[in-house]
Every structure is written in C-alpha cells, then in structure tokens.
Amino acid sequence: MQIFLGGVAAMFIGYAIIMLLYRKWFVQLKPFINPSTFSPSTSFSIIIPARNEALNIGDCLQTILQQNYPVSLFEIIVIDDHSTDDTSAIVEKLKLLHTNIKLIKLADELNGQILNSYKKKAIENAIGYATGKWIVTTDADCLVKKDWLKSYAAFIEQQDAVFVAAPVIFSNNGNLLNTFQYIDFMSLQGITAASVSAGFHNMCNGANLAYKKEVFYEVNGFRGIDNIASGDDMLLMNKIKMLYPNNVAFLYCEDAIVTTHPMPDWKSFFNQRIRWASKAEQFKSKDQKIFAVLVLVYGFNAALFIMPLLAFFNGWFLVYWFMFLSAKTLVELAFALPVAKFFGQKFIWWFLFLQPLHIGYIVISGWLGKFGSYHWKGRNVK
Structure with missing residues (x-):
C-alpha cells in the first residue's frame, strides 16, 4: 500500500x-489586438473537408463569406469526402453566388482508392488547388467571427511564423454532456495556448490553424504520417516544428476564436476521444x-x-x-x-x-x- x-x-x-x-x-500571454488601421496583403486558401455535413456546411460558409477581409485575398475550398447527403448540392448553390468558392469531390480524385486517412488526403488534394500563400483549415461544422481572417493576417504580418494555431471552443446548451465536453475542451485549448506560446510542446486543433503553403510542401506534406487515421493537425505541426523550431506560434486573440459543436451523444464523444488518443503513440519519437x-x-x-x-x-x-x-x-x-x-x-x-x-x-x-x-x-x- x-x-x-x-x-x-x-x-x-x-x-x-x-x-x-x-x-x-x-496568464503571461498578452492578447493580440487587431490594429485599427490595417491594410492586409496576405492571401488565404480556406480548406474545409466535409463528409455528410448538409446540416452545417451552409452556416459555416456564410460566416466565412461575411469576413471583414478583401474578397480578392481569400478563397474557400470545400472538399467533399464521399458524402451521401446534400453537402455538395448546398455548396454548389453558394458557389453560383460567390466566385471565391471551389468544390472538389474526393471520390473523383481517388478513383476508388482505399485509405486509412481520408481527411489528410482531402486536405492534401485541396492544397493542390489552392492559390493562396497561406492555408487555413477549419471544419464544416464550425462558425467563425467576422475578423477571423483579419486577425490571422495582422498576426502573420507582424510575426515571423510559418505555422499558427488558434483557439477553438464548443457551443454549450447547458445539458450534462455538452457542459462536460465544453469544460474539458476549453481546458485543452488553454493548455494548447500555454504550451505552444512557451515553446514547451506542440498542440493544435484542425478546426482553426494556418500554415504557409510552401512550408507544407517543404516538409513533404503528410508523407510519413498518412497511414495514421487522425493527426492532420498535430502530426503536421510536429513536422513543421522540427524544421522551423522558432516559427510556430499561437494566435491568442478573441476575434480568432472558432466555435464548433460538441458530440451529440456519449457514444460519439467516446469515438471522438478515442480517435484523438490513437495518435498518442506517434509522439513517443x-x-x-x-x-x-x-x-x-x-x-x-x-x-x-x-x-x-x-x-x-x-x-x-x-x-x-x-x-x-x-x-x-x-x-x-x-x-x-x-x-x-x-x-x-x-x-x-x-x-x-x-x-x-x-x-x-x-x-x-x-x-x-x-x-x-x-x-x-x-x-x-x-
């Protein structure tokens, strides 16, 4: 005993x-404040992998389209990962109204190829179509604030960074499961901000991060980690940090917060957390x-x-x-x-x-x- x-x-x-x-x-972090006078020059390609997200993709795109940012400096690339609902149809309708929206269907890109990580392949293929100098990734069930891209641009143009993690929070309707996820995930985000800013260890979430497109190719993208189902965010971050140890940062800014939905039931919650835990072994080396x-x-x-x-x-x-x-x-x-x-x-x-x-x-x-x-x-x- x-x-x-x-x-x-x-x-x-x-x-x-x-x-x-x-x-x-x-507590030592100083919030990044968007400058009152700022003329951005950074071009972004926002990549959104989507699989059966008909209930969410429309709202997600609308919040991005309402950005306080020049339309000429950002594009939205939705890559449909074999959806069986109306995800693509919803994107197609918005695409007719907004020329900066692109839709790619992963099924057409793979030609029947079977993979263990479809999300990584979706992002990789979308980057191949990207014209922006910076890649920003988010999820199809996320909502962003109007100064989201402006915050990224102002931060990037002031910092010597090639990879930027940013905050994500769950919505919360007050029930037991949602509250449990909300507090747990909020704590994880606090650890992310603290550890990345202090340079202690790597953490990020693919619902809100950005990296230079040329750096993605410089580290050979997802090569070497493409057999792992998850890790399109943290494992890529680690590859970039190894090459650029002093150029990874966290955007500690309220305007940059992205909101996403918690899992709707306990089974989905455990599947999500098992998925996150499955990449832990990769950090051993x-x-x-x-x-x-x-x-x-x-x-x-x-x-x-x-x-x-x-x-x-x-x-x-x-x-x-x-x-x-x-x-x-x-x-x-x-x-x-x-x-x-x-x-x-x-x-x-x-x-x-x-x-x-x-x-x-x-x-x-x-x-x-x-x-x-x-x-x-x-x-x-x-």
Whole structure:
C-alpha cells in the first residue's frame, strides 16, 4: 500500500507542477489586438473537408463569406469526402453566388482508392488547388467571427511564423454532456495556448490553424504520417516544428476564436476521444515532451481510477482517493479559471462533481486509442 500511494503521490506532484506551469504560461500571454488601421496583403486558401455535413456546411460558409477581409485575398475550398447527403448540392448553390468558392469531390480524385486517412488526403488534394500563400483549415461544422481572417493576417504580418494555431471552443446548451465536453475542451485549448506560446510542446486543433503553403510542401506534406487515421493537425505541426523550431506560434486573440459543436451523444464523444488518443503513440519519437505529459496524465488518472476498487480490500484507499481527487480538482481549477475568462465564460462550478467521470473517460479512451478501434464519420478505423 505504501509503495502504491508513494507512486501516486509522485505522479500527483508531477501533474501539479505541469498544470501550474501551464497556468503561469497562460496568464503571461498578452492578447493580440487587431490594429485599427490595417491594410492586409496576405492571401488565404480556406480548406474545409466535409463528409455528410448538409446540416452545417451552409452556416459555416456564410460566416466565412461575411469576413471583414478583401474578397480578392481569400478563397474557400470545400472538399467533399464521399458524402451521401446534400453537402455538395448546398455548396454548389453558394458557389453560383460567390466566385471565391471551389468544390472538389474526393471520390473523383481517388478513383476508388482505399485509405486509412481520408481527411489528410482531402486536405492534401485541396492544397493542390489552392492559390493562396497561406492555408487555413477549419471544419464544416464550425462558425467563425467576422475578423477571423483579419486577425490571422495582422498576426502573420507582424510575426515571423510559418505555422499558427488558434483557439477553438464548443457551443454549450447547458445539458450534462455538452457542459462536460465544453469544460474539458476549453481546458485543452488553454493548455494548447500555454504550451505552444512557451515553446514547451506542440498542440493544435484542425478546426482553426494556418500554415504557409510552401512550408507544407517543404516538409513533404503528410508523407510519413498518412497511414495514421487522425493527426492532420498535430502530426503536421510536429513536422513543421522540427524544421522551423522558432516559427510556430499561437494566435491568442478573441476575434480568432472558432466555435464548433460538441458530440451529440456519449457514444460519439467516446469515438471522438478515442480517435484523438490513437495518435498518442506517434509522439513517443516525434515530441517526447508531450508524450511524457500524456504518460504522466494517464498514469495519474489510471491510479485514481483503480483506487476505489482497491478500497474493497482496504478502506483507507477510499480516504486517500478523496484526498488526491480534491488536490487534483484544486490544481485544475487554478488553471481553468483564467482560461474561462479568456473565452468570456463563467466557470461552471458543478462540473467539479464530474471529476470521477472525467477520470474514467481519460482511462477508457486512452486504452482503446492504443488497443481498440473506433467509428468515425461512418467508417470503422483501427
């Protein structure tokens, strides 16, 4: 018992240190403010992979079309990944009204080829049609603010960056599942902002990032990672960071926040998180810092996961479990409060009581990400 508890205590100390470092780096960030007078010159190609997104693609495109940015400096490329609904038809209608919209059908590009990562191939093919100097990626269920591109352009033209990650947030209708995802994802975004800005490790989300088109080709695009189902964002970021270690940045700006939808049910939620976890093994050789953090976080949560079970043999385990859980909650709260402030949200205090659920999902999704399979966008992936 003493050896086990000593190990848990050591993992907690490591976890607390890293979370407090994240907090320190986050509160040190200075928000990027769009200049009042700014004449942009950066050209963008916005790439949107879409698979069965008829319910969302129209709203997504409308928010992009309403950008406070010269139409001559951006194009929108929607690449339809074998949709069986009206995704393409909706894009076609908007395309007739807006000359800066392009539609590509991945099925026509592949000619029946079977892949393990259709999204990477979709993005790669779309980049082949892109005319902008910078590639911006987002998802078909995302909504952007009117100064989204302006924020990117002003930031890029002031910074010596070749890859820029930017903030994403979930919408929240207040129910249990949405609130759980909202707080969890918001914390991940805070860690992304802190770690990237401090140069500690790589993190980003494909719903909101940008990179130079020439740099994409300079690192040979997705070659070497194209067999991995996910990772069109973080694994590409890692390739670029290896070549340009001082030219990767985070756009800490409210105008750059992209809003997307949480998963509608628990099954979809777990499939999404298993998908995210499935690329963790790749960081063992590519980004040892984030891999070490992932191992620490998983180990600590796994210990907390089994302690209530051990209490059947020794009741003191339940006492120590509560102590570690309380300490973990306080450390995470210290980090989450300033992050919530940036996103303009009040912290939802009753979420603290969902800590056991949070621990369980980390352990289960991490395990299945390594040893299991998942269902995503109508496809089974191993």
